[in-house]
Amino acid sequence: MCGIVGLIDLESQRPVDRELLEQMNQTQIHRGPDGEGVYLAPGLGLAHRRLAIIDLAGSAQPMSTPDGRVTVTYNGEIYNFKELRRELKAQGYLFRTQGDTEVILYAWLAWGEACVKRLRGIFAFGLWDEAQKVLFLARDPLGVKPLYYAPFADGWLGFASELKALKKHPKLDRRLDLEAVEEYLAFGYVPDPKTIYRGAFKLPPGHTLTVRPGQPLGEPVCYWDVRFAPTVRDAREAAQGLIAHLKQAVKMQLVADVPVGAFLSGGVDSSAVVAMMAGLMDRPVEACSIAFGDPAFNETEYAKEVAGRYGARLCVYQVDPDDFSLLERLSGLYDEPYADSSALPTYRVCELARQQVKVVLSGDGGDENFAGYRRYRWHLYEERLRAWLPLSLRRPLFGLLGRLYPKLDFAPRFLRAKSTLESLARDSVEGYFHSVAVLGDGLRAKLYSASFKKALAGYRAVSVFYRHLEKAPPHPLSRVQYLDFKTYLPGDILTKVDRASMAHSLEVRVPILDPGLVEWVAGLAPELKLRGGEGKYVFKKALEPYLPERVLYRPKMGFAVxxxxxxxxxxxxxxxxxxxxxxxxxxxxxxxxxxxxxxxxxxxxxxxxxxxxxxxxxxxxxxxxx
Structure with missing residues (x-):
């Protein structure tokens, strides 16, 4: 992984302030401690911090074509770069390096803006075409790698891997976006395209932004989206296809010129990745795990069992149950408010992993792909009742019951019905929003002052869901999975892992979120993902020959703080x-x-x-x- 920065003059071709560009670049040294580079042209500056993973001696950035026409600063890995390289060579392009960066340059020349549809990997890049006078920004399909941009008050536009680089620019509009504050307190993060600042934005996953100096800044363009269109309904066919696609994704993501390890929590997703890795590697898998003092959250015994089965070398980090020393560090790490407390142990496991390897594969994305979250199951239960009773009856009935039912935070789960009753008084989208909100509508209404409510002018964070609903699939399970793909996955999960890992100059790859695998899984019938209350049904069935039953079918745990x-x-x-x-x-x-x-x-x-x-x-x- 790397860190990228760029400045472009939208009005003329004023000289770039090199000192400012380098200061912005240096804020991301943790993303790329192995090297740095700067490219300057009239009205343009690109900078780069490198974490060398492929072609260690070559592929310095920013990189230009020999004639200087195209220059790129790039963060990520293109896993199919060797195949693309062969295809581009056949078209007459000559390569000087052995890495993946140069492939992006010639992919642009060969296919233009459509080049992103050919790139299979995790990436964010800024590419300048001198002949066309175009800056092309792109982010990978699922949003594994971040990309921020900001039009400044002085007529320049900046982009970077992290918000902290843009904050170095004196002309960034740092007024806080009150709608973003509302979204943060509801979701626990600020969903794209907003940031906490009025003047900075996130490029959404699967989007590009074309910038032409002298023309108004346009809107991001979507080039990829997950489409839920069930074509496979047979469980045996699905299981066989799933393993084949997972193996292919893992194999592609093992490409590196440095050692590759894995996170191994002992859960289904990370265990599946380690099982596939073991069958593809000619050396033991270097695996890292976190141990908790509380046995209710300690998965170490399962991680050890999987590691033993596959001969993996497991390194375990014991987390201090009172490790709150990172509180100040975390608030600076994420550059804007971020409320997922599992960032604490994630930071620690990345710290541990970096002592062993430079690249790890993780199991992130399994819950979104295969419907593993408990909230999916409860949502379907609620949807059955919503289908039976119209909203006109449910709203007053369950609204009253929700208000009267006590909030039993410490009672057994089956007695904690208040949230479910409140959800049933809402429509499908509002109900799901209620189930994922950190502070629900009622809490936020009590928390906010009258003046803040007035400033919001009726804006509510659930609008984020409604914005995506137009493209969401009709099936109730697929619909909420889609909403999570657009919000929770990039805004919370992938943001958490990117910042925590890059703080230690560690690259994390996510084979379960390989776009090819995601597209294939989206073609599975919903009942193959969630059946009889069992989430990840077909995933677990497919993995039965590879993992112990007690690993596959035990209650879900997680990073608890x-x-x-x-x-x-x-x-x-x-x-x-x-x-x-x-x-x-x-x-x-x-x-x-x-x-x-x-x-x-x-x-x-x-x-x-x-x-x-x-x-x-x-x-x-x-x-x-x-």
């Missing part, structure tokens, strides 16, 4: 100082009385508000550092 106990114990005073202090109140966004209620009810053990408190804590840390 003891937030609730932290906020009542060692971080008690810190929470009160942050959430009830002047900085939060001075925003004018919040109702002070409800902030105090939120904190006190949690710390007295009356409610579990750990997720909302964490989100607000990360927001306060951002405001303090901004």
């Amino acid at each position: 003891p937030l609730a106990s932290w906020f009542r114990g060692p971080l008690r005073d810190r929470v009160r100082a942050a959430l009830l202090g002047e900085r939060m109140l001075d925003t004018g966004w919040f109702n002070p009385a409800f902030l105090r209620t939120l904190v006190e009810q949690h710390q007295l053990g009356l409610r579990d508000f750990s997720a909302p408190i964490w989100a607000l804590l990360m927001l306060e840390a951002f405001l303090r550092q901004n």
